[in-house]
Every structure is written in C-alpha cells, then in structure tokens.
Amino acid sequence: xxxxxxxxxxxLFMALLVMTMSTGIQIxxxxxxxxxxxxxxxxxxxxxxxxxxxxxxxxxxxxxxxxLETAALSTALFNNGLTCGACFEIMCVNDRQWCIPNAGTxxxxxxxxxxxxxxxxxxxxxxxxQKHFDLSMPMFTKLAAYKAGIIPVRYRRVLCSxxxxxxxxxKGNPNWIVVLLYNVGGAGxxxxxxxxxxxxxxxxxxxxxxxxxxTATNLLGQTLSFxxxxxxxxxxxxxxxAHANWQFKQAFDGKTNF
Ligand SMILES: *[C@@H]1O[C@H](CO)[C@@H](O)[C@H](O)[C@H]1NC(C)=O
Numbered sequence: 001x002x003x004x005x006x007x008x009x010x011x012l013f014m015a016l017l018v019m020t021m022s023t024g025i026q027i028x029x030x031x032x033x034x035x036x037x038x039x040x041x042x043x044x045x046x047x048x049x050x051x052x053x054x055x056x057x058x059x060x061x062x063x064x065x066x067x068l069e070t071a072a073l074s075t076a077l078f079n080n081g082l083t084c085g086a087c088f089e090i091m092c093v094n095d096r097q098w099c100i101p102n103a104g105t106x107x108x109x110x111x112x113x114x115x116x117x118x119x120x121x122x123x124x125x126x127x128x129x130q131k132h133f134d135l136s137m138p139m140f141t142k143l144a145a146y147k148a149g150i151i152p153v154r155y156r157r158v159l160c161s162x163x164x165x166x167x168x169x170x171k172g173n174p175n176w177i178v179v180l181l182y183n184v185g186g187a188g189x190x191x192x193x194x195x196x197x198x199x200x201x202x203x204x205x206x207x208x209x210x211x212x213x214x215t216a217t218n219l220l221g222q223t224l225s226f227x228x229x230x231x232x233x234x235x236x237x238x239x240x241x242a243h244a245n246w247q248f249k250q251a252f253d254g255k256t257n258f
Contacts, residue, residue, distance in 0.1 A: 029233050031086075031157045031187050038131035040090065040153045042140035043072065043114075051136050054112030056084035057180050057210030061111060065162060065183040069139060072112035074125065074132035081210045085182070086110050086189040086231070087160035090133060090153050091143065098148035106139050107158060109188065125150065160188035166254035168226060168241055173248065176216045178208055181228065186258025192229035197222030198244065221245070226254070234258055 044050035048068045052061055055078075061070055073083060089107050092099035114126035114134040125132045133153065137146065144151045162185040169180040181190050190213075193205040197219040205213035224242040229235045238254040246252070 031159070031232050033156055033158070035154045035156045036131065037093075038077075038090075038133060038153050038155050039125055039150055040071075040092075040133040040135050040140060040143070041125060041150045042135045042137045042146065044137055046137050046141075048136050048138070051112065055210055056081065056111050056113070057212040058084075058111050058182055059180075064167070065164070066109050066111055068136045069106070069108050070111040070136050071108045071139065072114040072126075072134040073110050074114045074130055074134075075116055075128045076131050077133075078110070078113050081113070081207070082191065082231075083110050083189055084211045085160070085184050086187065087158050088133070088155050089158045090135075090155045092151050093154045094152050095144070095148070098144040098151055100142075100144055103143050106135075106142050108133070108135065108139055109160060123150075131155075160185050160258075162188075162257055164253065165257050166228065166236070166238065167251050168224075168238070168254060169249075169251040170224075170242065170246060171212075171248055174218050174220055176214060177219055179205065179213045179226075181211050181213065184211075184228070184230070184258065186234055187230040187232040188258075189231045190228055191231050192227075192235075194227040195219070196225045196227075198224075202227060224252075228254075230258060 051070055058064055077083060087109050089105045091105045092103055114132060116127040117124055162183045167183045171178045184190060190211055193213040194202040195205055195215060196202045199222055203215050203217055205215045208214040221244055223240050223244045225240055226238045241254050242252045
C-alpha cells in the first residue's frame with residue numbers, strides 16, 4: 001500500500017513536471033538537423049540590394065549582424081514568419097552542369113519571405129508545397145554560377161552563431177509597444193517573448209509579424225526586462241535591458257546570447 005506521504009510526493013513530482021514542461025524551461029526539444037531536398041535561386045545583386053528590410057521585420061541587415069548571409073524562404077519553410085531568424089546550412093546537389101565542384105556548404109539566416117505567385121504558370125518555385133531558398137546573390141554564387149538561375153540543393157537546420165548579445169528594438173507609441181528581436185543565436189527563431197516593466201509583472205507578448213512582438217501596455221518610464229524562448233525550448237532572461245528613460249526607435253543590447 002502506498003503511504004499518504006509517498007502519494008503526496010508523487011503528486012508534487014507530477015505537478016512540478018507539468019509546470020516545467022508547460023513553461024518550456026530547460027526542456028530542450030532539439031532542432032531537426034536532418035538534411036532535406038529543396039531548390040535555390042537568388043534575388044538582388046552582389047551588394048545585397050533588395051534583401052534589406054523584408055517580411056521578418058529586420059531593417060539594415062549589415063547593421064543588424066546578418067550581412068549578406070541571408071535568404072528569403074518559400075511559404076512551406078517560412079511558417080508564417082515563425083522561422084525568421086533560424087539558420088540553415090545549404091549545399092548544391094545533383095547538378096553537374098551548375099554546382100561548383102567542392103563548393104562545400106553555405107550558412108544563412110532566414111530574413112525574408114519568398115511570396116507565392118499563383119498566376120504564374122512556370123517557375124513558381126515559392127508556391128506551396130515547394131521548399132525553396134531565394135538566396136542573396138553572394139550566397140548563391142558560392143554554390144553555382146549565377147547563370148544557373150535555379151539549382152537543386154540539400155539543406156538542414158543548424159544553430160545560429162551570432163556575435164554579441166540579442167538585440168531589442170523598441171517601436172510603437174505610448175499605447176502599445178512592438179519589440180523587434182534580432183541577432184539571436186542558438187536555434188535563432190524566437191517563439192515566445194515576455195516583457196516586464198519595473199512596475200509590472202511578466203506580460204506575454206503576441207507575435208505581430210516576422211520577429212516583431214506586440215503588447216498593448218504603456219511601459220514608458222519603466223526599466224524593461226525580457227524573457228525569450230526559442231523553438232528548441234531554450235529560454236533566456238534579459239534583466240533591465242532598457243533603462244527607464246528609453247525612447248521609441250531605440251535598440252538595446254541584451255548583452256548575452258543563446
Ligand atoms: C506573377 O506572375 C505573373 C505571370 O508571370 C506576372 O505577370 C506577375 O507580375 C507576377 N506577380 C508578382 C507579384 O510578381
């Protein structure tokens with residue numbers, strides 16, 4: 001027979017297990033590192049023209065640490081913007097004419113969306129369910145001659161390696177705040193953000209678009225802290241990232257990274 005003391009110990013253990021699982025803290029479901037088939041094209045020019053801004057909400061990709069090592073993802077990979085910030089390793093495969101021999105692999109961060117075009121009868125590579133990377137031209141030309149136009153590739157998710165801390169750019173007005181997260185290491189794709197003013201509890205933010213996170217709370221005049229959760233379940237807390245007299249359009253350095 002189970003003693004009541006043991007019974008309560010088991011109940012407590014189960015409760016803690018459920019709490020830990022629901023918060024996601026330190027329960028890392030790893031990113032999928034398997035290789036998959038896809039295709040790749042390029043957009044913009046050798047200087048990265050046209051690749052700036054875009055559907056993830058990032059701005060000047062050079063200032064934000066992404067540089068030219070970027071791609072726009074088709075609907076099947078973009079996941080409505082949740083994949084923004086994730087990193088991929090890509091190689092050219094099965095194209096003797098165009099794959100540069102021994103080109104090796106490239107690593108890119110997802111920074112944009114390659115929109116489908118349903119009225120286009122041919123070459124509609126970004127339409128679902130096709131997995132497609134529209135690379136910056138400098139990245140594409142590491143794998144194949146630009147004349148190839150489109151190449152078959154194999155890709156896998158990899159951890160992002162970023163210099164410096166996670167960055168938080170604050171936008172909005174006194175009625176609401178949108179925070180853009182960029183330069184995120186580790187899994188790279190943020191799936192949850194909480195914000196805390198010096199006078200508030202933790203407030204869950206909702207993803208507005210790309211990596212822009214929203215809350216309709218007036219936090220002016222308060223020191224801001226963040227809790228950030230990535231797709232692999234890893235969570236980091238960034239205490240007092242923005243000082244009390246922060247202004248809209250300013251970006252703050254979380255100092256640490258995943
Ligand atoms: C979609 O494809 C059609 C047919 O090729 C083309 O005329 C149109 O400009 C494309 N739309 C966009 C938004 O690129």
